[in-house]
Amino acid sequence: MNFNSSVLRSDEKAVFELRSLYSSYGYSRYKMSKFEEYDLYVRNKEFLVSDRVITFTDTNGKLMALKPDVTLSIIRNSEDADGYVRKVYYDENVYRVSKGNDAFGEIMQTGLECIGDIDDYNIYEVLMLASESLKRISDEYVLDLSHMGVVEYVLDSMGVSSETREKLLLCVGEKNVHEIRSVCEKEAVSSAALEKLVTTYGNGERVCAVLRELIPECDHVASLEKMVSALEKNGYAGHVNVDFSVTGNVRYYNGFVFKGFVNGIASGVLSGGQYDKLMARMNRRSRAIGFAVYLDLLERFADNGDSYDVDTVILYDEGADLDALNGVIKMLTDSGRSVTAQRRLPEKLHYKQLLRLQERGVEILENNA
Amino acid sequence: MLNVALPKGRLGEKVYDMFARAGFECPSILEKGRKLIFENPEAGVRYFWVKPSDVAIYVERGAADIGVAGKDILLEYEPDVYELFDLDIGKCRMAVAAKKGFRDNTERTLKVATKFSNITRNHYAAIGRDIDIIHLNGSIEIAPILGLSDVIVDIVETGSTLKENDLEVIDTIVPISARLIANKASFKFKSDAIERIMAGLENTEKVTK
Numbered sequence: 361m362n363f364n365s366s367v368l369r370s371d372e373k374a375v376f377e378l379r380s381l382y383s384s385y386g387y388s389r390y391k392m393s394k395f396e397e398y399d400l401y402v403r404n405k406e407f408l409v410s411d412r413v414i415t416f417t418d419t420n421g422k423l424m425a426l427k428p429d430v431t432l433s434i435i436r437n438s439e440d441a442d443g444y445v446r447k448v449y450y451d452e453n454v455y456r457v458s459k460g461n462d463a464f465g466e467i468m469q470t471g472l473e474c475i476g477d478i479d480d481y482n483i484y485e486v487l488m489l490a491s492e493s494l495k496r497i498s499d500e501y502v503l504d505l506s507h508m509g510v511v512e513y514v515l516d517s518m519g520v521s522s523e524t525r526e527k528l529l530l531c532v533g534e535k536n537v538h539e540i541r542s543v544c545e546k547e548a549v550s551s552a553a554l555e556k557l558v559t560t561y562g563n564g565e566r567v568c569a570v571l572r573e574l575i576p577e578c579d580h581v582a583s584l585e586k587m588v589s590a591l592e593k594n595g596y597a598g599h600v601n602v603d604f605s606v607t608g609n610v611r612y613y614n615g616f617v618f619k620g621f622v623n624g625i626a627s628g629v630l631s632g633g634q635y636d637k638l639m640a641r642m643n644r645r646s647r648a649i650g651f652a653v654y655l656d657l658l659e660r661f662a663d664n665g666d667s668y669d670v671d672t673v674i675l676y677d678e679g680a681d682l683d684a685l686n687g688v689i690k691m692l693t694d695s696g697r698s699v700t701a702q703r704r705l706p707e708k709l710h711y712k713q714l715l716r717l718q719e720r721g722v723e724i725l726e727n728n729a
Numbered sequence: 730m731l732n733v734a735l736p737k738g739r740l741g742e743k744v745y746d747m748f749a750r751a752g753f754e755c756p757s758i759l760e761k762g763r764k765l766i767f768e769n770p771e772a773g774v775r776y777f778w779v780k781p782s783d784v785a786i787y788v789e790r791g792a793a794d795i796g797v798a799g800k801d802i803l804l805e806y807e808p809d810v811y812e813l814f815d816l817d818i819g820k821c822r823m824a825v826a827a828k829k830g831f832r833d834n835t836e837r838t839l840k841v842a843t844k845f846s847n848i849t850r851n852h853y854a855a856i857g858r859d860i861d862i863i864h865l866n867g868s869i870e871i872a873p874i875l876g877l878s879d880v881i882v883d884i885v886e887t888g889s890t891l892k893e894n895d896l897e898v899i900d901t902i903v904p905i906s907a908r909l910i911a912n913k914a915s916f917k918f919k920s921d922a923i924e925r926i927m928a929g930l931e932n933t934e935k936v937t938k
Contacts, residue, residue, distance in 0.1 A: 502917040538815040562920070601917070605811065621914045626791025627809065628913065 370497075371468060371658040375451050377496045378470050378653065382449035385489060387472050390448040396433050398423040404432055407612050407638060410457045414464055428456040431650060434473050435639060440646045441476030448473055451655075465656075471632070473650035475639075480583075483616060483634070484590050486649045490620060490630055491596045493653055497661070500623035501599055505564070505588065506606040508614050508633075509580035510571065514557050517575075518549050532558055533607045557604050564588030567602040580615075587616065612638040616649065622661070629657050668710045668729075671697040675725075676717040678703060685717055731774050731922045734788060734796030736781035740819045740907060744797045745776065747816065751929025773922060785810065785910065794915035795923055800905045801884055805847045811916055814909035814927055821886040823848060825900040828873050831880070833899075842872030843882040852882070852902050870894045 368376075379389070398415050405411045407429070414426040427433060430452050438446060451470040458465055472489065474482050487505070494501035511532060515525050524547055531539045537555055544551035553574060560570045568585040575581065584602065591600045608617040613633045620630030632651025639648050672692055676685050685701060692699045700706075705714070712729035715722050733748070735741040745758060755769035755776055768775045779787055782802055787793040789808040801823055803812060823845065833839070835858075842863040843849045853860045863878050870890060872878040884905060885891060885898055909930065911923055 500918065504917070534810070534812045536812040539812070605913075621917045623914075623918045626789070626912055626914050 369659060370661045371655040374497055374653070374655055374658050375468075375470055378493055379449070379451065381492060381496065382472050382489065385447070385485065387447040387449040390434060390450045390473075392427070392430070392433050392437070392450070392452065394427060394453075395424045396427050396436075398425040400432055400436055401425055401428060404612075404638070404641070406609050407432065408456070412457045412464075414455050426455040427452070428454055430454060430469060430471065430652070431473060431635070431638075432642075435475070435642050435644065435648070438475055440644055442645070443477055445474055445476035445478065445482055448475075468655040469652050470655055471650060471652035473648060475644075475648040475650075476646050478634075478647040478649055480586065483649055484587060486632070486651065487587055487591060487600075487616065487618065488594065488596070490618060490632060490651050491591060491599060493651075494620045494622060494630060495596075495599070497629065497653075497658065498622040498624070502621045503591075503596070503600045503630075504603040504606045504619045504621070505584070505600060506602065506604045506617050507580050507584045508608060508610065508617055510575070510578060510584065511557065511604055511607065512610065513575055513578045513580065514553050517553065518544075520547055520549060528554060529607055529610070533605050535559075535605050561603040561605070562601050564592065564600055564602045583615075608633050608635075610637075612641070618651070620651075620653075625657050625661055627657065629654050668712050670700050670709065670711050671729075672699045672713045672715060673705060673709065673711045674699060674701050674715045674717060674722070675705065676701060676703060680717055688715075688717060688722055730768075730770070731795065731919055731926070732793045733774060733776045734779050734784045734793035735776055736784050736797060736799075736907075737778045738781065740781065740799075741778060741797070743818050744816065744907065747818075747930055747933050748774075748776075748926070750933045751926060753926060753929065788910050788912050791912050791914060793912070794919055795909060795911045795926065797907050798910055800903065800908055801845065801848070803908060803910070804851075804903065805845050807847070808910070809913065811911040811913060812908050813911055813923070814930055816907040816909060816930065819905070819907040821884050821905045823882065823902040823905055824885045824898045825852075825880050825882050825902065826870075826873075826885065826891050826896045826898050827880040829895055829897050831873075831899065833879075839880065840878040841880055841882055842869055842878035844869060845882055848902065849882045870896060 398413065401408060401413050413428050416424055418424045430450050434448060449472040453466050454469050455464055455466055474486050491503045494503060515528060524543060527543050528540060535558055537558055540551050540554055556574055560567050565588065568581060568588065571581045588600060588602060606617050606619045612635050614636050615634035617633035619628040622629050630651055630653050634649045636647045639646055674688060689699050689701055714726035716725055735744055753772050753774045755767050755772065755774060758767040758776055766775065766777045781799065784796040784798040785802050785806050785808040788796040788810050797816065799819060839858060839860045840863060841849055841860050842865050844865060846862050846864050849862055863872065865872060869881045869883045872881055873896065874894060888898065891897060916923060
């Protein structure tokens with residue numbers, strides 16, 4: 361098949377690019393149904409971006425939902441992988457309410473999941489593929505890496521109630537140092553370690569050096585250091601930051617959590633993490649890690665502001681010679697231009713060039729480019 | 730160039746003053762006129778005036794890299810932004826007020842009039858109280874006087890408006906002040922400039938205190 365890739369939108373190009381990337385690392389495509397039993401989402405509401413789901417009753421009386429999420433369906437439909445790792449990728453539409461918009465929308469999402477006996481290599485591979493996915497979208501990207509174990513270690517050492525812990529975790533996500541201070545003052549506990557954790561971000565090596573002094577007993581720092589170093593050695597130096605403001609729901613996520621940003625897009629385009637706790641909640645022994653890329657955010661990315669609907673409009677009269685008209689159009693399309701043949705100029709059409717087919721040849725009426 | 734959304738009005742002018750003292754001046758902003766966008770390429774900063782309640786939206790959606798918004802707006806709309814610094818100005822509190830001598834009958838649903846539905850819902854959910862929210866867009870103080878609601882949830886600065894309408898504060902929900910917020914993606918790519926502004930603001934605050 362031969363086609364001009366310039367007709368693809370940024371999100372469509374990304375789908376092809378990422379599909380080929382994930383396949384090259386042995387991930388197989390996971391195609392699923394658009395519907396899933398509602399019950400799956402009710403039991404794991406907090407795992408979803410939004411708890412509002414489009415539901416309907418199936419012909420057999422079962423309450424079904426249009427998929428608001430892909431990961432839950434993949435876990436539900438996969439068995440434990442003892443001694444090996446199942447690697448799948450997907451590109452699917454999900455249906456949910458976006459934040460700040462009180463209406464359901466169809467969101468194109470791609471991503472991958474790695475389920476089974478996860479080891480350090482598998483974690484590295486997923487983090488590397490996350491970095492590579494961002495790199496394929498833009499050269500100006502950042503992967504923010506965090507470790508729930510480190511954040512929880514610091515929170516545990518503070519000995520606060522679960523309610524206060526939740527408040528503090530929210531503050532960590534907002535880099536909200538003044539609120540951390542105020543909450544800790546009320547609880548009469550020291551905020552120093554948590555403040556340090558929130559205000560130390562950026563270059564992985566530098567952050568890990570600070571962490572080694574701050575929490576020398578915490579084993580997770582070494583894991584973090586190992587991954588940062590592997591990513592930096594393999595071509596992602598300067599693009600991988602450690603930032604503990606990336607957090608996940610502690611009931612589902614453990615270990616590494618990460619978020620990807622691309623310059624020019626106002627929110628994170630990639631989000632992922634290790635979700636062994638979710639696996640356990642769904643009665644699976646296997647461990648798991650994965651990420652999603654929000655392709656809907658790429659729709660306007662790298663928009664070159666092309667303000668034309670078509671390159672050329674060719675006007676012809678009724679009864680014009682079909683061979684002559686076809687010949688001109690073919691010549692223009694062969695040269696890579698888009699052409700619309702019209703008897704009258706359509707209203708509100710933006711075009712670069714306006715031509716008219718005459719008996720003696722083609723007359724140029726307008727040139728706008 | 731760092732895009733900064735400032736809240737229109739007295740608070741915004743105070744905020745600009747803090748930014749200017751922190752080394753991010755833009756003298757053209759002081760000129761009278763209807764212009765809304767002001768730029769100082771040398772300082773690498775572009776300011777624009779927006780409605781105070783819209784600052785968080787401009788920042789969350791990335792039209793502004795940073796901005797200054799009241800804590801009331803952040804609690805009400807819960808934008809996905811970083812809350813970097815408490816500027817310690819525009820101080821007031823979010824409070825529950827009622828007619829003087831009001832007795833809270835906990836046997837029945839409490840009718841609450843407010844502009845801040847989300848804050849109200851969260852506050853009463855935390856204490857397990859059943860409420861009926863009446864969302865109003867202004868003149869909230871009238872609601873309990875006319876029997877539209879039992880109490881109101883609103884911003885209280887000096888309390889004089891309440892006093893004039895024979896109302897009093899019966900509970901403080903949260904103290905409010907102006908906060909420096911940042912778009913999460915902008916923070917990744919413009920962290921040096923944002924950190925310089927934060928450091929400048931911190932110094933300004935120390936000098937003022």
